[in-house]
Amino acid sequence: MTSANEVVFLLDIDNTLLDNDRIIADLGGHLAHEFGEESRDRYWEIFEALRSELGYADYLGALQRYRTGAMNDPRLLLMSSFLMDYPFADRLYPGALDVIAYLGRWGQTVILSDGDVVFQPRKAQRSGLWDAVEGRVLIYLHKEQMLDDVEQRYPAQHYVMVDDKLRILAAMKKIWVDRLTTVFPHQGHYALDPRNIAAYSPADITIEHIGDLIDYDFSTLLGIAKADCT
Numbered sequence: 001m002t003s004a005n006e007v008v009f010l011l012d013i014d015n016t017l018l019d020n021d022r023i024i025a026d027l028g029g030h031l032a033h034e035f036g037e038e039s040r041d042r043y044w045e046i047f048e049a050l051r052s053e054l055g056y057a058d059y060l061g062a063l064q065r066y067r068t069g070a071m072n073d074p075r076l077l078l079m080s081s082f083l084m085d086y087p088f089a090d091r092l093y094p095g096a097l098d099v100i101a102y103l104g105r106w107g108q109t110v111i112l113s114d115g116d117v118v119f120q121p122r123k124a125q126r127s128g129l130w131d132a133v134e135g136r137v138l139i140y141l142h143k144e145q146m147l148d149d150v151e152q153r154y155p156a157q158h159y160v161m162v163d164d165k166l167r168i169l170a171a172m173k174k175i176w177v178d179r180l181t182t183v184f185p186h187q188g189h190y191a192l193d194p195r196n197i198a199a200y201s202p203a204d205i206t207i208e209h210i211g212d213l214i215d216y217d218f219s220t221l222l223g224i225a226k227a228d229c230t
Contacts, residue, residue, distance in 0.1 A: 007107030007221050008156035011133070012163040013120070014057075014113070015188025017096040017210060018088065018127055027059070030082055034075055042066065056114045056141055059083055083119060088127035093187070095211025100132045103160075106218040110154050111137040112161070144171035158221055162213070164191040166200035173201075181221060185210045 014020035031040035047062035054061075060083060067076050103109050111124055111133050120139050124130045130137055138153065140146045159176060162183040163169050169182040184203035187210065190196055207213060 005108045005154070005156045007158050007160060007218065008154050009103045009107055009109045010112040010150070010159055010161045011100065011103075011109060012113055012161075012165075012168070013111060013115075013124060013127075013129060015164040015190065016162055016185055017093060017100075017129060018123070019091045019093055019188075021189055022091050023086065023088070026086070027083070031079075034079075039066075054141070056116065058116045058119075060119050061116065084122055086126070088123050092127055092129075093210045095209070095214060097128060097132050099210055099213045100129075102214045103218075106221070107156070107160075108154060109133045109136065110150075111139075112143050112150065113137075113139050114141065114143050115139050144168050144175075147172065147175050160218075160221065162210070164188045166191075166196055166203065169203050170200040181205065183207065183213070185212075 011017060028040055028044070031043055043062060043066050046065045047057070047059065050058050050062050050065065060080065063076070063079055063083070100109050109132075111129055113120060113124070115121075115123075117139070121130075121137070124137050124139075136154070138146075138150060140149075143150075158179055158181070160181045160183060161169060161172055162185065164185055164187060166184060169184060173180055173182055182203040183205045184207070185191065186206060186208050205216070207216075
């Protein structure tokens with residue numbers, strides 16, 4: 001069995017390390033330019049319906065459903081290329097890769113994200129995040145329901161979860177309790193929505209930008225982990 005780390009840092013992708021709101025805005029602009037505003041709005045309707053159905057964002061799945069209503073438009077064949085070849089590295093938040101390197105001095109770093117099996121891994125690869133964590137990437141449909149699997153793959157005495165969704169942080173805290181430190185970057189539309197903030201308990205640590213973590217001293221967490229194993 002793999003020996004446990006003292007601390008493992010679990011890092012979300014969308015609106016935590018990567019400015020997904022800007023990616024969505026770029027996609028919307030591209031759809032409007034190529035197909036018109038009505039078609040753009042139709043795509044987002046399909047996208048939201050599919051997200052409600054699946055519980056996670058599926059950009060390529062929404063495109064496939066959109067195609068059923070526009071079978072005779074050859075431009076759709078290029079839409080998948082726009083998504084798959086998007087310059088995700090240009091949308092990393094300032095300091096994101098530096099933060100991963102910094103956290104790696106304190107413990108093991110792992111990408112923990114929700115998403116589909118094609119587009120989300122592609123996003124992690126083309127953004128440079130995959131290499132930054134040396135291939136330690138976990139992508140689930142609902143990551144807060146997969147903590148047993150996370151713990152089996154990356155055992156640790158203490159975990160740190162960095163995520164822009166308080167809902168996710170609260171759900172994980174309920175399971176791991178004192179074994180988890182939650183970090184809430186106050187960035188992206190979920191994190192800035194007052195209703196989301198009011199609906200859940202505050203995180204253990206709140207920061208304005210992901211880059212702020214590079215100034216955080218995690219030595220106390222190492223003390224907690226050592227105490228847990230005595």
